[in-house]
Amino acid sequence: xxxxSKVLLAVAVLLLGVFQCGGAFAETVKVGVLLPLTGxxxxxxxxxxxxYEMAAEEINAKGGVNGKKIELLFEDDTGKPDVGRSGVEKxxxxxxxxxxTGGYSSSVxxxxxxxxxxxxxxxxxxxxxxxxxxxxxxxxxxxxNQVASEYPNxxxxxxxxxAKDVKTVALLYENSAFGQSSSKSxxxxxxxxxxxxxxxxxxxxxxxxxxxxLTKVKAANPDxxxxxxxxxxxxxxxxxxxxxxxxPKMFVGGGAGFTLPEFAKSxxxxxxxxxxxxxxxxxxxxxxxxxxxxxxxxxxxxxTEYHGAEAYAAMYVVADxxxxxxxxxxxxxxxxxxxxxxxxxFGPVKFVSYGKKTQQNKLxxxxxxxxxxxxxxxxxxxxxxxxxxxxxxxxxKRK
Amino acid sequence: xxxxxxxxxxxxxxxxxYALIGIGMTLIMxxxxxxxxxxxxxxxxxMYVTFVLNTTGVDPYFSLFVAMPLLFLLGVSIQKFLLNxxxxxxxxxxxxxxxMTVGIGMVLTEIIRFIFSSDYKYITxxxxxxxxxxxxxxxxxxxxxxxxxAITFTVAMFFFLIKTDLGRSIRATAQDKDAATLMGVxxxxxxxxxxxxxxxxVAAAGVLLAPVYYIFPDLGGPFTAKAFIITILGGLxxxxxxxxxxxxxxxxxxxGATYFGMEYEDIIGLTIFVLxxxxxxxxxKRLTKV
Numbered sequence: 001x002x003x004x005s006k007v008l009l010a011v012a013v014l015l016l017g018v019f020q021c022g023g024a025f026a027e028t029v030k031v032g033v034l035l036p037l038t039g040x041x042x043x044x045x046x047x048x049x050x051x052y053e054m055a056a057e058e059i060n061a062k063g064g065v066n067g068k069k070i071e072l073l074f075e076d077d078t079g080k081p082d083v084g085r086s087g088v089e090k091x092x093x094x095x096x097x098x099x100x101t102g103g104y105s106s107s108v109x110x111x112x113x114x115x116x117x118x119x120x121x122x123x124x125x126x127x128x129x130x131x132x133x134x135x136x137x138x139x140x141x142x143x144x145n146q147v148a149s150e151y152p153n154x155x156x157x158x159x160x161x162x163a164k165d166v167k168t169v170a171l172l173y174e175n176s177a178f179g180q181s182s183s184k185s186x187x188x189x190x191x192x193x194x195x196x197x198x199x200x201x202x203x204x205x206x207x208x209x210x211x212x213x214l215t216k217v218k219a220a221n222p223d224x225x226x227x228x229x230x231x232x233x234x235x236x237x238x239x240x241x242x243x244x245x246x247x248p249k250m251f252v253g254g255g256a257g258f259t260l261p262e263f264a265k266s267x268x269x270x271x272x273x274x275x276x277x278x279x280x281x282x283x284x285x286x287x288x289x290x291x292x293x294x295x296x297x298x299x300x301x302x303x304t305e306y307h308g309a310e311a312y313a314a315m316y317v318v319a320d321x322x323x324x325x326x327x328x329x330x331x332x333x334x335x336x337x338x339x340x341x342x343x344x345x346f347g348p349v350k351f352v353s354y355g356k357k358t359q360q361n362k363l364x365x366x367x368x369x370x371x372x373x374x375x376x377x378x379x380x381x382x383x384x385x386x387x388x389x390x391x392x393x394x395x396x397k398r399k
Numbered sequence: 400x401x402x403x404x405x406x407x408x409x410x411x412x413x414x415x416x417y418a419l420i421g422i423g424m425t426l427i428m429x430x431x432x433x434x435x436x437x438x439x440x441x442x443x444x445x446m447y448v449t450f451v452l453n454t455t456g457v458d459p460y461f462s463l464f465v466a467m468p469l470l471f472l473l474g475v476s477i478q479k480f481l482l483n484x485x486x487x488x489x490x491x492x493x494x495x496x497x498x499m500t501v502g503i504g505m506v507l508t509e510i511i512r513f514i515f516s517s518d519y520k521y522i523t524x525x526x527x528x529x530x531x532x533x534x535x536x537x538x539x540x541x542x543x544x545x546x547x548x549a550i551t552f553t554v555a556m557f558f559f560l561i562k563t564d565l566g567r568s569i570r571a572t573a574q575d576k577d578a579a580t581l582m583g584v585x586x587x588x589x590x591x592x593x594x595x596x597x598x599x600x601v602a603a604a605g606v607l608l609a610p611v612y613y614i615f616p617d618l619g620g621p622f623t624a625k626a627f628i629i630t631i632l633g634g635l636x637x638x639x640x641x642x643x644x645x646x647x648x649x650x651x652x653x654x655g656a657t658y659f660g661m662e663y664e665d666i667i668g669l670t671i672f673v674l675x676x677x678x679x680x681x682x683x684k685r686l687t688k689v
Contacts, residue, residue, distance in 0.1 A: 038517075040615070042512075043517045201660060202662035207664060209409055209413050209542075209653065211406070213656060213657070215405040216657065232615075235613070236612070239528050240539075243528065243539055
């Protein structure tokens with residue numbers, strides 16, 4: 001009996017010790033992060049989670065938020081809007097986080113943002129890019145990345161200044177919130193530039209065979225093919241374009257899949273010469289951009305890309321706001337976020353209102369081109385690290 | 400005209416592969432009355448086998464000889480150790496076996512995710528990007544080879560079921576399990592073999608698809624759905640029906656994509672599925688009588 005009570009006492013002391021330890025570290029600031037950690041989008045969720053963690057570690061190593069450590073609480077949205085909603089609800093009501101960040105797919109982000117708004121907890125979106133998310137007048141929703149409709153801005157200026165002989169366009173897009181939003185805005189741009197859209201086709205992401213729509217593209221013989229696709233659809237589209245020998249003056253990807261290393265590896269030589277609009281590439285002249293890329297590669301031994309940079313920057317923006325906030329309450333953090341003006345590895349961040357959008361960061365987009373499995377910025381000239389090849393040579397004339 | 404012919408070719412080539420995916424499921428459904436909802440996941444597994452072999456330099460098509468036996472064994476063990484015990488259990492839910500397959504599918508997906516992560520994998524073989532032209536119509540080399548192998552397997556399967564003793568036993572079990580047992584067929588063994596064969600066939604489909612598609616853990620679900628549609632189109636348990644079902648689905652998807660819009664691909668497949676259920680409840684089996 002005596003030994004039992006001794007053991008109990010020991011356990012009690014141990015427990016107490018643990019609690020005290022907990023007490024010592026209790027000075028943390030919780031930050032909720034909503035990301036797809038499982039499901040079909042998990043790959044990008046993973047890149048973003050690692051970038052968030054890496055940024056948080058760096059910030060904590062430098063003293064955290066005014067002496068308090070940042071504690072990240074990840075919520076898995078599994079790529080489904082309803083799960084994302086309940087994830088945000090959980091972060092707010094159970095974990096009482098003062099700020100939420102993340103938000104990968106447009107549909108999940110669009111469904112989750114109203115929840116944050118309703119509970120008046122600031123939500124700093126890093127990736128979800130459908131236009132209307134920041135067009136609803138939410139005052140607790142901020143967005144760091146460019147909106148989908150602005151992805152083609154660099155393409156537009158390239159068409160105006162270099163590819164002046166492009167007159168007809170084929171537009172292919174995946175049938176998702178992101179794809180539709182992007183294609184609609186590209187249509188507007190094309191009309192403004194006086195381009196004729198000869199083929200416009202949506203497709204179901206994950207298809208095996210794109211020949212039906214590509215055959216139509218071939219029959220229409222456009223000067224340019226513009227595609228909004230995720231990575232593996234993108235690679236299949238290019239492989240099958242090569243199979244069918246579709247020869248426009250330029251193939252352009254509207255962001256998303258066309259800039260990932262997997263695209264070039266999977267598409268092989270079919271990727272050569274493909275242009276893509278992109279939001280970020282590590283060679284951009286932003287302080288810390290290249291450093292982020294190198295650190296990530298060194299730490300995790302795998303590639304990162306603009307999604308990761310968005311997440312990395314989002315963490316710094318949130319930490320910056322937390323540091324400046326009068327107190328760590330959702331209201332004060334929100335007010336601090338609204339006054340954000342800082343430089344990040346992803347570019348300058350400042351939340352402004354323009355058009356119908358509110359609290360939206362305004363950034364340039366860039367045009368990149370693949371050459372022999374390597375991606376380089378080619379437009380605008382100020383950011384170019386390589387001269388563009390235009391027009392792309394026809395398939396049967398290539399080496 | 401070129402557009403039509405190209406669509407036709409694309410649809411038929413894809414349909415051949417679909418047939419091979421569907422035939423395994425139709426076999427299992429016909430013999431055991433189990434809707435194997437882990438079918439696509441088994442295919443995914445075969446694709447990973449192909450991928451792993453490919454990283455060591457093995458030609459994707461050669462993986463047929465590894466992936467098929469492996470998946471056959473896996474199918475046999477699933478039936479023997481996971482599904483058969485459920486037949487004996489007396490529960491209120493006769494669908495227990497179907498639920499079990501859902502669980503197996505999830506477990507397989509997550510195990511693969513655990514090992515390989517969610518990254519997309521792909522196999523770049525010399526023929527992944529190759530094409531040949533007949534007139535203006537392009538044929539994808541890999542899909543054409545896949546179509547040839549798929550048809551060979553399907554025809555072989557058909558003759559196996561018609562001509563051999565084992566095939567006859569399988570058909571007998573499919574028609575009436577009790578009667579077959581009374582006639583001296585070891586139906587327990589037959590169900591085990593059938594599940595193995597179903598898994599082996601869908602493994603073949605996975606290997607053939609691997610060079611032209613990409614590989615990730617969640618790929619199973621959509622293909623389970625496709626296999627299910629094909630099985631219903633063809634009529635349960637009919638191999639010939641599965642060929643027709645597969646080619647019909649492939650053609651419908653391609654034609655629909657060309658003439659309605661590719662975003663409606665899934666809608667078109669499922670509409671045909673509903674129409675067949677409404678107007679031809681037995682599927683194409685009713686028409687072929689085999």
